[in-house]
Amino acid sequence: MIWGGYHPTTQPEQTLANPDIDIVVRRQGELTFMEVVERLHSSKTLKGVRGVSYKSGGRIITNPDREFTDLNKFPPIPYEFIDVERHIKDYKFGERCIDYYISQGCASACDFCSEPIFCNRRWTALDPARVVDELEHLKATYDIDTFMIRDSDFFPNLRRVKELCRQLIEKDIGVRLTSVNGRMEQLSRLDDDLWSLARRAGFVEVFIGTESGYQAALDAMNKGAKVEQIEVCTRQCVKHDIDVRSSFMVGIPGVDAMEEVKRIFEAIHRMISVYGEQERLDHIDILLSFFTPYPRTKLYDTAIRHGLAPLNTLEEWGDFDQFDFKAPWMPQELYDLVLELERGYVVELRMRVWRVVPDLFGGHGKAGGAGPFIYTWSLQPQQDHHTDADSRIKTLTRLQISKNPGGSDRY
Ligand code: B12
Numbered sequence: 001m002i003w004g005g006y007h008p009t010t011q012p013e014q015t016l017a018n019p020d021i022d023i024v025v026r027r028q029g030e031l032t033f034m035e036v037v038e039r040l041h042s043s044k045t046l047k048g049v050r051g052v053s054y055k056s057g058g059r060i061i062t063n064p065d066r067e068f069t070d071l072n073k074f075p076p077i078p079y080e081f082i083d084v085e086r087h088i089k090d091y092k093f094g095e096r097c098i099d100y101y102i103s104q105g106c107a108s109a110c111d112f113c114s115e116p117i118f119c120n121r122r123w124t125a126l127d128p129a130r131v132v133d134e135l136e137h138l139k140a141t142y143d144i145d146t147f148m149i150r151d152s153d154f155f156p157n158l159r160r161v162k163e164l165c166r167q168l169i170e171k172d173i174g175v176r177l178t179s180v181n182g183r184m185e186q187l188s189r190l191d192d193d194l195w196s197l198a199r200r201a202g203f204v205e206v207f208i209g210t211e212s213g214y215q216a217a218l219d220a221m222n223k224g225a226k227v228e229q230i231e232v233c234t235r236q237c238v239k240h241d242i243d244v245r246s247s248f249m250v251g252i253p254g255v256d257a258m259e260e261v262k263r264i265f266e267a268i269h270r271m272i273s274v275y276g277e278q279e280r281l282d283h284i285d286i287l288l289s290f291f292t293p294y295p296r297t298k299l300y301d302t303a304i305r306h307g308l309a310p311l312n313t314l315e316e317w318g319d320f321d322q323f324d325f326k327a328p329w330m331p332q333e334l335y336d337l338v339l340e341l342e343r344g345y346v347v348e349l350r351m352r353v354w355r356v357v358p359d360l361f362g363g364h365g366k367a368g369g370a371g372p373f374i375y376t377w378s379l380q381p382q383q384d385h386h387t388d389a390d391s392r393i394k395t396l397t398r399l400q401i402s403k404n405p406g407g408s409d410r411y
């Protein structure tokens with residue numbers, strides 16, 4: 001059995017310790033997998049095949065890495081061999097949306113992320129002409145109207161971004177590009193011309209890995225971003241009619257968890273408010289999740305120092321809760337609060353926050369109490385005399401989490 005992808009790449013020996021797995025293809029799979037298949041097909045050994053780890057004579061052999069390869073050297077994806085229809089989904093911008101990637105890798109080095117380990121901080125992107133031809137082909141052949149871009153970081157090379165935009169505008173193929181991933185620090189520096197060019201080219205949504213509204217947490221994860229940049233990016237997006245999807249992560253080891261949660265909620269509130277002020281709440285999507293350690297990342301080591309039990313086998317990693325990981329350093333009350341918001345508030349965001357939040361917190365303007373702190377989430381119309389639903393949505397929420405010195409829930 002052959003495995004590839006992020007986990008086997010970062011933990012080849014551990015993966016191969018599983019008796020059912022024979023070969024691990026590390027990093028980019030295209031050339032390595034092809035060579036492996038050719039060798040196996042002609043009953044040859046894997047000796048010298050770069051980028052593989054494998055079992056031989058009861059030992060695990062790790063061949064040297066393969067050079068990170070320019071995506072343009074790979075042949076186009078042969079869509080005719082797959083059932084494309086199965087991969088088409090509807091998304092808020094269109095009914096026939098498919099995942100697509102334009103680049104691979106990332107030059108940054110966030111300490112929670114597997115990407116820098118996977119690609120050694122290298123980055124490669126398809127040539128704009130090839131992208132446009134392929135999108136045009138997919139639209140013509142399968143009637144695709146929306147492409148969800150799955151790159152880890154789309155924006156490092158602005159010359160390419162501009163060229164792609166120009167070609168998309170020129171060909172006018174009428175497709176939308178959504179969830180285009182950019183780093184906050186980089187997006188906050190893009191000028192109006194580029195935002196407007198991107199919008200005209202069909203970029204209707206960006207994905208911002210905001211991660212936190214707490215500077216100490218951003219620094220602890222080596223994000224290279226500043227809290228102030230959150231609002232800069234959001235305002236640029238709203239100005240240029242581009243939707244935002246933004247992910248936040250709670251539970252970074254080594255930072256003050258209470259302060260972290262509080263600042264994250266404040267940042268979410270500010271982002272939502274930017275869209276709320278324009279009555280454009282349907283154009284922002286917030287994803288809130290818990291920090292989850294991944295193998296060989298710096299924050300995995302930090303997590304161990306803060307009480308995480310080490311994960312030593314593939315089976316342990318397989319059983320590890322990747323979705324609602326309750327870190328040992330995360331106070332239960334804060335964990336429950338975030339879970340509540342993650343499950344109720346965030347999921348329901350597009351359905352009008354103001355309807356959901358009071359249910360969670362016990363009614364309009366009312367405070368809920370939990371353990372050693374209290375939290376208040378209230379809906380405050382911008383002007384008191386406005387009582388209709390839309391004006392309430394405008395300002396949405398005001399969240400306060402503070403220590404409840406008495407531990408009482410009378411508030
Ligand atoms: C799209 C995506 C998703 C989608 C999946 C949609 C779908 N139906 O495929 C969704 C949103 C559901 C998702 C969910 C999750 N994801 Co995700 N996801 C991605 C993303 C953005 C793109 C994946 C992709 O298609 N890339 C394009 C392909 C071509 O690249 P690739 O998958 O790496 O494959 C190449 C090589 O790895 C190798 N290869 C891969 N598989 C195989 C297999 C064989 C046999 C061989 C030979 C080679 C090989 O060859 C390929 C070509 O070079 C990546 C980040 C990224 N940009 O890659 C994260 C990523 C894979 N996800 C990640 C994570 C953590 C998750 C979640 C756990 C998050 C969460 N807590 O909810 C869940 C887990 C879901 C699950 N059930 O497993 C991490 C994985 C980290 C790790 N160490 O494992 C990544 C790397 C993001 C990150 N930087 O942290 N994800």
Ligand code: SF4
Binds near residue numbers: 106115
């Ligand atoms: S989180 Fe994003 S920017 Fe940071 S290293 Fe990973 S892919 Fe790159």
